[in-house]
Amino acid sequence: MITVDCKDHITHITLNRPAVLNAINPEMHAELQNSFDEFAGDDEQWICIIKGAGERAFSAGSDLKAIAKAGSKRQPYPKNGYAGLIERFDLDKPLIAAVDGVAVGGGFGIALACDLIIATTRSKFGLPEPLIGAVALGGGVHRLARQIGLKQAMGLVLSGESVDAHRAYELGILTELVEPDALESSVDRWCKQILRCAxxxxxxxxxxxxxxxxxxxxxxxxxxxxxxxxxxxxxxxxxxxxxxxxxxxxxxxxxxx
Structure with missing residues (x-):
């Protein structure tokens, strides 16, 4: 469901379900909780990069088919909330979201929980939960309003609309906007700059x-x-x-x- 690689003080977590736009199911929630626990507790790991497998999506959020199948037996989120991250308020290590493609719903919530968002020009962002009769209570509505202001956030949330990467950059959602072939080098550059510091x-x-x-x-x-x-x-x-x-x-x- 995910892959984790630790090297040179950097933890790389990849959401690895590209066939379903890296949608997050219960098993993935559990794996992410464990991985963030390990990252938080390891003093040799100083930065975490989160990305999605493939070129279509960072994450489309919750796996709606899994939710529909589970019905009333749906499993609760992990102890630290959606993806084991959204309610991890005491995590003081830098988190970088490397976004290439769709980041909507809970996927957008994960990105908003990161300290830096580096995204490609083909990325899209939104909280479309109202379109399926839901509410982005996994931190999305609260973080978005705090990060871009109430009126702009309300416009996105109440309409369920998504914005392209250029508009997301204009709104202040993104730290940096890059072409797809420059994403990896941009993230590497940010990591090197951070690692210069204590x-x-x-x-x-x-x-x-x-x-x-x-x-x-x-x-x-x-x-x-x-x-x-x-x-x-x-x-x-x-x-x-x-x-x-x-x-x-x-x-x-x-x-x-």
Whole structure:
């Protein structure tokens, strides 16, 4: 259902059901939950890239045929929500969605849960759940409104319409828009840029930004930031000393995470 490869501090997770546009069924939910658990718990894995197999889709979201077949016996989502990711609010490591093709419904929800979305020009995005009598409660409606603003999000959600990649970039959904043959090199470039930084500093930065958005004011966010757990851990780490030492000695830092 999925493939996982870990190399050079990067975990690659591929949604691997191209014949059904990488639609997610119960078995896939369980595999993704386990894979994200392993990524979150492994201090040697610093970045996760999520992509879909084939050239047609990142993911079309839930496998509707599997849902229809299960009927009232439909299995609940994993403990961390849709795809084992949507409600993983404490995951402070960088997540990159590499999107090539359709990313709709829960597939779009997965992408929205990532920190960076790098997408090709042939990609499409949307939350079409109302068209099939459903609601995008797997985080989609909430994240979309927070990321692009209420009125634009309402327009997409209430109509069930999808947007092409260029419009998605204009709306601020995407970090970068590339041609299909440049997707892999673009993602590699972003990973190399992130890996230049101290991993705990990256994690503490994400933690501060995400938790800060939940604070009622800028003042409270700035007051709370130094009490966050990853920031506290970073302050006591080898890397906190290694950065200034490497700079003063005019050498590349040796990050240990």
């Amino acid at each position: 991993p705990l500093a990256v994690r503490a930065s994400k933690e501060a930004m995400m938790k800060g958005l939940d604070e009622p004011s800028l003042a409270s966010a700035m007051k709370a930031q130094e009490s966050y757990p990853t920031f506290t851990r970073m302050q006591k780490s080898h890397d906190r000393k290694e950065g200034p030492s490497a700079f003063s000695e005019k050498r590349q830092p040796n990050w240990t995470g």
